[in-house]
């Protein structure tokens with residue numbers, strides 16, 4: 293099959309390209325650095341020529357609510373319109389578990405708008421809600437790290453390996469549209485502070501972690517809100533397995 297991956301140079305996008313090519317598919321890579329911009333639409337129609345399915349693994353790193361919502365709304369609307377013109381038969385969106393239960397997070401507001409547009413859009417779809425990735429704790433600690441000290445919320449998560457997410461997206465993209473897919477998650481619950489500490493140790497870095505609900509994530513993200521729902525699909529790679537590869 294000819295399948296386009298939007299966000300092909302990113303964490304999950306690159307691994308999805310690898311998974312699809314391993315299975316013999318013809319993959320079109322979409323990202324700004326590769327000359328295709330979902331926000332302006334530049335290069336999009338050419339990129340989708342002959343494409344049967346699209347995986348959207350793009351991302352916005354903005355912490356401003358208006359910016360995040362505008363990015364996901366514009367990029368998704370442009371992508372879906374171009375897919376309709378090209379006759380794409382399946383749009384696969386990578387989303388996040390728990391976003392409908394948490395207000396006040398700019399990124400989640402953007403993802404909700406993205407899901408809404410896909411669900412009401414012209415192209416048959418599958419939305420795949422995933423839990424946080426195994427590298428999430430390190431990334432979040434990195435946002436606030438100054439002079440060897442970082443603040444981080446003690447979120448309860450059930451993280452999943454990036455390669456497992458990519459494998460699921462590749463499998464979904466080559467099948468029929470499913471609507472909302474069950475949540476996908478890793479095999480065990482973890483505390484985000486502990487995950488960050490163990491990742492820093494594995495990388496030989498010394499960072500003092502200060503647990504708090506007053507920094508990037510607030511108390512609306514406490515409790516079980518980020519955990520997968522009933523009947524979730526559990527991917528095999530443990531956080532420990534993933535960490536062992538980082539040492």
Ligand SMILES: NC(=O)c1ccc[n+]([C@@H]2O[C@H](COP(=O)([O-])OP(=O)(O)OC[C@H]3O[C@@H](n4cnc5c(N)ncnc54)[C@H](OP(=O)(O)O)[C@@H]3O)[C@@H](O)[C@H]2O)c1
Nearest residue numbers: 299300301302303304323324325329330350351424425428
């Ligand atoms: N981190 C987590 O724990 C987690 C958990 C569940 C779901 N998710 C979701 O997973 C998705 C992918 O995350 P990720 O960490 O893999 O992303 P990432 O590494 O930040 O990669 C983002 C990709 O999007 C591309 N991109 C950004 N703006 C673009 C534009 N205007 N046009 C075309 N391409 C554009 C980037 O390439 P260029 O810069 O070259 O354009 C890059 O390839 C996100 O939507 C996120 O919400 C994340």
